[in-house]
Amino acid sequence: xxxxxxxxxxxxxxxxxxxxxxxxxxxxxxxxxxxxxxxxxxxxxxxxxxxxxxxxxxxxxxxxxxxxxxxxxxxxxxxxxxxxxxxxxxxxxxxxxxxxxxxxxxxxxxxxxxxxxxxxxxxxxxxxxxxxxxxxxxxxxxxxxxxxxxxxxxxxxxxxxxxxxxxxxxxxxxxxxxxxxxxxxxxxxxxxxxxxxxxxxxxxxxxxxxxxxxxxxxxxxxxxxxxxxxxxxxxxxxxxxxxxxxxxxxxxxxxxxxxxxxxxxxxxxxxxxxxxxxxxxxxxxxxxxxxx
Numbered sequence: 001x002x003x004x005x006x007x008x009x010x011x012x013x014x015x016x017x018x019x020x021x022x023x024x025x026x027x028x029x030x031x032x033x034x035x036x037x038x039x040x041x042x043x044x045x046x047x048x049x050x051x052x053x054x055x056x057x058x059x060x061x062x063x064x065x066x067x068x069x070x071x072x073x074x075x076x077x078x079x080x081x082x083x084x085x086x087x088x089x090x091x092x093x094x095x096x097x098x099x100x101x102x103x104x105x106x107x108x109x110x111x112x113x114x115x116x117x118x119x120x121x122x123x124x125x126x127x128x129x130x131x132x133x134x135x136x137x138x139x140x141x142x143x144x145x146x147x148x149x150x151x152x153x154x155x156x157x158x159x160x161x162x163x164x165x166x167x168x169x170x171x172x173x174x175x176x177x178x179x180x181x182x183x184x185x186x187x188x189x190x191x192x193x194x195x196x197x198x199x200x201x202x203x204x205x206x207x208x209x210x211x212x213x214x215x216x217x218x219x220x221x222x223x224x225x226x227x228x229x230x231x232x233x234x235x236x237x238x239x240x241x242x243x244x245x246x247x248x249x250x251x252x253x254x255x256x257x258x259x260x261x262x263x264x265x266x267x268x269x270x271x272x273x274x275x276x277x278x279x280x281x282x283x284x285x286x287x288x289x290x291x292x
Contacts, residue, residue, distance in 0.1 A: 035059025143186025185211020
């Protein structure tokens with residue numbers, strides 16, 4: 001049976017655009033013009049996924065999302081918005097939206113978000129929000145690579161006030177270290193979780209990522225560029241080839257250069273990424289820096 005998608009948006013052109021695209025992919029499509037109509041549709045129809053626009057007359061998408069959770073706790077919801085603000089992202093997080101798409105978007109981006117939303121089912125492997133204050137966010141993320149893209153889109157909305165270069169560098173470092181935590185620490189097992197923390201003050205932005213694994217030591221990372229000796233910058237590539245590993249291994253090295261500080265705990269299953277926003281740095285020596 002085809003999965004059923006509800007599109008709630010006051011723009012008829014969006015209705016038609018998404019209706020055509022989703023039906024081409026084999027989905028059934030329902031449409032509503034505001035939150036009131038959307039809730040009425042959910043009361044009558046069995047829906048697998050809802051796409052909610054934020055700015056609508058009557059009842060907006062965020063209010064609808066909050067209200068629908070009373071009777072549809074496990075419904076997958078993607079929020080669509082031209083209002084790229086931290087408040088929108090935080091509201092979507094609190095009410096368990098599985099993704100946040102910024103308008104204008106292209107169809108491939110929407111289709112990718114829909115596929116990811118279905119991959120993250122069932123409810124027990126959704127991202128769990130423990131705290132959603134602008135200056136302090138805590139999440140439990142399933143060890144599923146499908147969680148990375150929607151989480152990155154959500155977190156990027158918290159950084160819209162930063163220069164693009166700063167935002168892009170921090171986002172890259174966060175994504176790379178989250179991928180490592182999911183793949184290596186969590187063994188890509190969605191029954192396990194990575195803890196993600198985000199702290200923001202006028203002076204710093206900090207990410208904390210803790211995986212459920214046993215940790216590692218840098219001496220065992222011969223296959224990673226971060227362990228290359230200064231006189232042999234491609235040693236890890238030969239190691240990876242000997243081990244039959246795919247090309248790569250630059251993740252930790254590049255991520256470390258994208259932030260001001262990268263600090264590991266003793267077991268190396270938890271890492272803190274720090275970016276100074278006022279140009280003041282007081283770096284703490286750590287093992288990853290000592291390997292160079």
